Amino acid sequence: MNFDYSEEQTLLKDSVDKFIQNDYDYETRKKHSAMEGGFDAATWQTFAELGWLCVPFSEEDGGIGGGAVETMIMMEAFGKGLVVEPYVSTVLVAGAAVAKAGSPEQKAEILGGIIDGSRKLSLAAIEPQSRFDLFDVTTQATASGDGFELSGTKAMVMHGATADTFIVSARVSGSARDREGVSLFLVPANSDGLEVQDYPTLDGHRAAELTLNRVKVPGSALLGVAGAAVEVLESVADEAAMALCAEAVGMMEKLYKETVEYTKNRKQFGVPISVFQALQHRMVDMFTMHEECKSLLLRTVMSHQAGEADFRKNVSALKYAVAVKGQKSAHEAVQIFGGMGMTDEMSVGMYLKRINVINTLFGSGDYHLKRFMSL
């Protein structure tokens, strides 16, 4: 057992930490979030130049073959900075789906574009009724000529409006909740019959609803083995859940540190409010909750690295713990900031919102607790 970073990992951590510290303060983040598309295109190019968009891809796909540790390093820092650029949706979710399921041609075509920053993709796998079950798919794909025709509705597609291509899950056989019979398709955003409704989400990110009305795609749009997409999706989802938890752990660290700092400076009754034990103990709890979630995160990351069978169970433990403790930490921070915690001026409110959103992405606390019990 060894909890130390390698030399390369340390370098990566230094570079991303420094970027967040120097170039991505809360005001910058607010500016990016308010831009058209919901993020800063120039910053995205910087990510490409810094080599961050290639981190999780294998060397033969043009990446550096980074694993769960590297992703954790990136995402903890992104959590602290509340980064709004579509790293999760394009690199860690859509990119991972292509890397896992794509043919050599598809990988060559798509991953290079992701890595150099020129392409953005979003996974469209959720439907209004599906909640957290990725096999619950009613969007239909019917064979048409040598291609397919897709019809249905997709929900909460992260950064949908800025994606050039969607990876759409659709049913080729079976009934709505069968695990078999779901395929993935690459659907260009400008396809006829595809409607994209863009909206902001609570956390200052963006999402979209997709309506597919007999959208035609060629046979080459099929990504992965026909009818066998659920396994791919679930594997992508587990890794994405781990990454989002790393983001949340980064936020939990900021939450306790910023709260401690605030209470040292805020005076009431002639003293800094940090002297009140009623608050001290709760900040101690926030610190403890961060340590616990960080421990579960490392446990999950290391079990992924080692290819252990209990990785999924670890993901569920982690996601559940983050749902409960992350939210609790954020609630405490807002409370201890008092009225200031309710303002947009302070970042704690935004951490609260982002943690809430993370809590529904790729499975809520309850969903993962149940899965934990069943594994």
Add this chain to the structure above:
Amino acid sequence: MDIQLTPNDVAFRDEVRAFLKEKLSDKFTKSVVGGYIDKDTIVEWQKILYEKGWIAPNWPKEYGGTGWSITQKFIFENECAEAGAPAVVPFGLKMVAPVIYTFGTEEQKARFLPDILQSNVWWCQGYSEPGAGSDLAGLQTKAERDGDDYIVNGQKIWTTYAQHADWIFCLVRTDSNAKKQEGISFLLIDMKTPGIEVRKIDSIDNKHSLNEVFFDNVRVPVANRIGEENKGWTYAKVLLTHERTAIAGVPQSKKAIEQIKEIAAREMSGGKPLIEDEMFCAKLAQIEVDLMALEYTELRAIANAAVGGAPGPESSILKIRGTEIQQAVSELAVEACGYYAHALTPGIGNDYASPVSTKYLYGRASTIYGGSNEVQKNIIAKMVLGL
């Protein structure tokens, strides 16, 4: 001791129901989105209550109260919430009015109470300052005598709906040398007076309720002072206890639980309606149990107060538990809505999800305002437990 309603109470309940059925149109029930309501609509609803004589159940009858028994008030509050009536704006009716009819002069009563009763003027509460939140008595906004006027200088913050307000009731410092609680006066200030500026505060719920209010040499007639100079803290404390009990919000939480059940019947989870999910139902049931306890704690407190006057420091537990329960309810509502709770644009996915997270976010403040829950616990420790 008797848990049953008397035949008279049942008749009263039916009368309230009939009234709400007739007057409470969708316009009013639907206007409350995520806990917010637009000014015109709420004023219109309050005027309807006024015409019926039911706008101020807690006021003494001589000033326009209803003269209802505790049970009748309880029934009225419950029926209104159950029917989805918007809550009346508290600043005039529930906060400043009791101070005016308890401590004001006959002239002040005649001048201010009828307009409050008829919802002709909108009031806001100017207590908190940047440096004076929990330590309210540390407030610094100054009022200096100049003939028949005070000249007011300083700043208030977190002033809810100041942007709508015609008048503000303020605590101001009139003696800087006295012990901090003893140099405070209670002033009523016309918001149109030159020198007042209202600035919006951007809040996490993306709605506009919070403001800063700046006073730059604002002239306020001494006649607008309530009671004696430097005795404002005493009057303010009375108001705070009223504020605290009103905050428990039991009927509103009951209604919110009903709404969660409706949402959970429509939301799917694991291929069946969420309302059939045991884990979800257990969470809901736990909140319901807490609410049942709170409801009777509140009734006991009200019954005690009816015998002994103003609610005692025990009323702090109503505030603590009431707000904690409101928050638990709003968290569960967000959970029930799944992904769509986080879509900011109304109407994405369904019509009920977006307001739910607005309410959740604003609700974080309920344990902060009205004396934070930490301050309430300090009060219980000191006043009730004698620590």
